[in-house]
Amino acid sequence: xxxxxxxxxxxxxxxxxxxxxxxxxxxxxxxxxxxxxxxxxxxxxxxxxxxxxxxxxxxxxxxxxxxxxxxxxxxxxxxxxxxxxxxxxxxxxxxxxxxxxxxxxxxxxxxxxxxxxxxxxxxxxxxxxxxxxxxxxxxxxxxxxxxxxxxxxxxxxxxxxxxxxxxxxxxxxxxxxxxxxxxxxxxxxxxxxxxxxxxxxxxxxxxxxxxxxxxxxxxxxxxxxxxxxxxxxxxxxxxxxxxxxxxxxxxxxxxxx
Amino acid sequence: xxxxxxxxxxxxxxxxxxxxxxxxxxxxxxxxxxxxxxxxxxxxxxxxxxxxxxxxxxxxxxxxxxxxxxxxxxxxxxxxxxxxxxxxxxxxxxxxxxxxxxxxxxxxxxxxxxxxxxxxxxxxxxxxxxxxxxxxxxxxxxx
Numbered sequence: 001x002x003x004x005x006x007x008x009x010x011x012x013x014x015x016x017x018x019x020x021x022x023x024x025x026x027x028x029x030x031x032x033x034x035x036x037x038x039x040x041x042x043x044x045x046x047x048x049x050x051x052x053x054x055x056x057x058x059x060x061x062x063x064x065x066x067x068x069x070x071x072x073x074x075x076x077x078x079x080x081x082x083x084x085x086x087x088x089x090x091x092x093x094x095x096x097x098x099x100x101x102x103x104x105x106x107x108x109x110x111x112x113x114x115x116x117x118x119x120x121x122x123x124x125x126x127x128x129x130x131x132x133x134x135x136x137x138x139x140x141x142x143x144x145x146x147x148x149x150x151x152x153x154x155x156x157x158x159x160x161x162x163x164x165x166x167x168x169x170x171x172x173x174x175x176x177x178x179x180x181x182x183x184x185x186x187x188x189x190x191x192x193x194x195x196x197x198x199x200x201x202x203x204x205x206x207x208x209x210x211x212x213x214x215x216x217x218x219x220x221x222x223x224x225x226x227x228x229x230x231x232x233x234x235x236x237x238x239x240x241x242x243x244x245x246x247x248x249x250x251x252x253x254x255x256x257x
Numbered sequence: 258x259x260x261x262x263x264x265x266x267x268x269x270x271x272x273x274x275x276x277x278x279x280x281x282x283x284x285x286x287x288x289x290x291x292x293x294x295x296x297x298x299x300x301x302x303x304x305x306x307x308x309x310x311x312x313x314x315x316x317x318x319x320x321x322x323x324x325x326x327x328x329x330x331x332x333x334x335x336x337x338x339x340x341x342x343x344x345x346x347x348x349x350x351x352x353x354x355x356x357x358x359x360x361x362x363x364x365x366x367x368x369x370x371x372x373x374x375x376x377x378x379x380x381x382x383x384x385x386x387x388x389x390x391x392x393x394x395x396x397x398x399x400x
C-alpha cells in the first residue's frame with residue numbers, strides 16, 4: 001500500500017520536474033540571455049575612459065574610423081538620396097520626427113537590448129521603442145516573398161556554429177535608412193555573425209548587401225557586453241518630441257511659447 | 258537545409274568585402290548644427306521645470322536678460338533619461354526653484370534655447386550633462 005503510494009509519488013515527481021517548465025536554451029546552446037549594451041557609444045567610451053566629457057582637443061577619443069558615405073550607392077539610389085536630402089533641406093535645422101529605426105540602425109542605438117532564449121527561438125527586445133527581433137532557429141528557410149510583408153526588422157533565421165550565432169535576415173520595407181540617411185531597397189540582405197567570447201561579450205560582424213542600392217556590401221563590427229545590473233527601461237520618442245515638425249513641416253523649436 | 262546555408266556562405270565569401278569598420282553608421286535624431294558649438298555661453302537663473310522625458314530631457318529656466326531687465330524663459334535640451342540615468346542622474350537631479358548656472362551651446366539663431374553641457378548648482382557642485390562636444394560622433398539617438 002505504502003509502496004504503491006511511493007511509486008505514484010515518484011512517477012508524479014519525475015513528470016513534474018522532467019517537464020520543461022522554465023524556458024531555457026537547449027542544452028547544447030550557449031546561454032546568451034540577459035541585458036546587453038553597445039560598448040562603443042559615446043557614453044560607454046566616456047565611462048571607460050573615466051571622462052566626464054570628451055576633450056575636443058584630444059586625439060584619443062577612440063571614435064572609430066571612417067563611415068560609409070553616399071558614394072556607396074548605385075546611381076539610381078544616389079538620386080533617391082539626393083532628392084530626400086533636398087527635401088530635408090527645406091525644413092528648419094533640427095526638425096526631426098520619430099519613427100522606428102528598424103534594421104540595421106536599431107543595433108547601433110545607444111540603448112540596451114535584452115535577449116530571451118526559448119526552444120527554437122532567440123528573441124531580442126530593444127529598449128529603443130520596444131522593437132523586437134525574432135530569430136527563428138527552427139526554420140532554415142525564409143518565408144516565401146509573397147507571404148513576407150516587408151517590415152522594419154525583417155524575417156530572421158539563425159543557427160549556431162560553435163560559439164558563433166549566424167543570423168540571416170531579409171524582407172525589409174523601405175521606411176528606414178541604413179545610416180547617414182542612406183536609402184535601401186526591399187532587396188536588402190543582412191548577414192550577421194555574433195562571435196561570443198568567454199568574458200560575456202560579443203562582436204557582431206554585420207554584412208549589409210543590396211543589389212539595387214549599394215555598389216558593394218557594407219561591413220561593420222559592433223561590440224556588446226552583458227550588463228547584469230542593468231534593467232530595460234522604456235524609450236518612446238513620441239512621448240515629448242519637441243523637435244517634431246509643425247503644420248508647415250518646420251521644427252516647432254522646442255522653445256517655450 | 259544544407260543548400261541554403263552553403264549558398265549563403267558562398268555569397269558572403271564572394272563579395273569583395275569592403276571592410277570598413279563602422280562603430281555607428283548613424284544619422285542623428287536631429288542635427289546638432291543648430292547649436293553654436295564654437296561659442297558656449299553661461300546662463301544663470303531659477304529652474305521652472307525639469308522634463309524627464311524622451312527623446313530629450315528639457316530644463317526650463319527663467320533668465321534675467323541684462324539688456325532689457327526682463328525674465329525670459331530658456332528651453333535647454335539634454336540627453337535622453339535612458340542615457341542620463343546610467344550616468345548617475347535621476348528625475349530629481351534638477352528641481353524647480355533651484356538657482357543654477359548652465360553652460361550651454363546656444364542656438365545659432367539667437368532664440369532663447371540651447372544644448373546643455375554642464376549644470377552648476379547653488380552649492381558649487383557641477384554635474385556634467387554630456388552633450389557631445391566638438392567630436393561629431395555621428396551617433397544614433399538624440400544628443
